[in-house]
């Protein structure tokens with residue numbers, strides 16, 4: 455049984471997972487050292503002229519983690535809790551996940567410590583442009599390619615891409631992905647994270663002999679990743695019995711319909727107040743309101759974590775009653791909680807595999823921008839399905855063969871690829 459409790463520091467907790475991998479796949483000493491630290495961490499101050507004429511300065515970061523396989527790749531988060539430690543950890547997970555699905559990228563992540571809900575649209579645009587001006591020297595299609603993450607979206611990516619073009623005095627669409635299609639964004643990118651997660655769930659479920667219509671889901675989060683996952687899972691026949699956002703949760707044993715919930719949310723209706731059903735809108739019969747975190751302890755087949763990191767931890771892991779966990783968020787289960795779930799034989803489909811749909815389609819956007827092509831949405835989705843099914847199968851089969859968790863199998867697959875590349879580049883001085 456695991457003895458160690460959660461690490462106090464998110465980054466220490468995340469990289470503690472490397473130790474098991476290093477032992478299992480005999481990673482060279484030099485590669486181990488290289489993998490424990492980011493290549494570059496840049497802190498910036500982003501001054502923003504507010505609508506009332508005052509000036510506010512927001513702290514921001516961009517971190518590049520191991521660029522051996524290719525340029526740094528990863529999203530930008532706008533959130534009041536962003537810190538250098540969080541961005542560094544997210545860039546580490548990006549490096550691992552890009553390698554797990556065999557993309558020619560290293561890890562990158564950016565963030566600004568800000569509550570974007572308190573900014574006007576023009577203030578948000580000034581912040582987005584200011585952030586790009588601050589990190590432009592380390593960006594570019596062969597260096598570091600940002601994309602959306604929490605509280606950023608195609609509109610924000612469009613402003614950022616426009617600002618980068620101004621600085622570069624030319625069109626450089628491959629410098630940022632997740633743009634609106636009119637600015638060179640790939641069709642299919644908006645739904646890609648949710649779509650990818652559903653492929654991973656489907657593949658696992660079919661190997662387990664589990665049918666969608668016999669499978670209940672509780673979904674934490676109702677943002678970009680969660681909504682598209684919920685919409686597509688509902689279409690496939692999975693029964694979504696609960697959803698939550700940062701303010702609360704709702705439950706219906708009959709199953710909830712994601713589209714009316716999103717329509718209501720778009721009209722500023724609060725999720726936990728949607729407990730009615732009338733002629734104009736019906737998300738389900740018999741909807742109950744729950745406390746936000748009650749969702750985590752529901753007795754469902756699959757608990758889907760699609761909000762933020764550190765949601766299942768040493769203080770609540772004992773309350774998780776789901777039969778399996780699907781991680782769409784980055785790092786939603788701490789390493790201690792993960793070991794507890796493994797000991798209880800609760801399978802976890804890990805973030806570094808399950809949420810790679812977004813970065814895979816970002817890669818397709820970068821390829822399209824560089825080649826001047828535009829692919830139909832069907833082609834993007836077909837390529838996404840093919841890559842994810844192939845790479846997921848490798849992970850699931852490895853887990854079975856080596857009798858380890860899916861997370862350990864995914865980490866072994868990713869770290870093996872990065873470590874091999876580090877060695878092939880001739881950077882290793884190890885005498886082994």
Ligand SMILES: NC(=O)C1=CN([C@@H]2O[C@H](COP(=O)(O)OP(=O)(O)OC[C@H]3O[C@@H](n4cnc5c(N)ncnc54)[C@H](O)[C@@H]3O)[C@@H](O)[C@H]2O)C=CC1
Nearest residue numbers: 603604605647675676677678679699700761783784809812
């Ligand atoms: N957008 C993307 O393409 C990708 C996102 N991810 C990860 O997925 C997660 C969600 O990202 P997005 O959907 O893009 O962000 P988003 O900003 O669109 O949505 C976040 C959602 O989480 C909810 N939330 C926040 N705290 C919560 C809590 N304590 N309990 C329940 N709900 C809570 C918010 O209300 C919102 O509905 C993040 O961990 C992100 O890093 C991972 C891969 C790609």
Ligand SMILES: O=C(O)CCC(=O)C(=O)O
Nearest residue numbers: 528529601603812813816
């Ligand atoms: O689309 C991308 O490049 C990265 C998306 C992202 O930030 C993530 O996978 O966590």
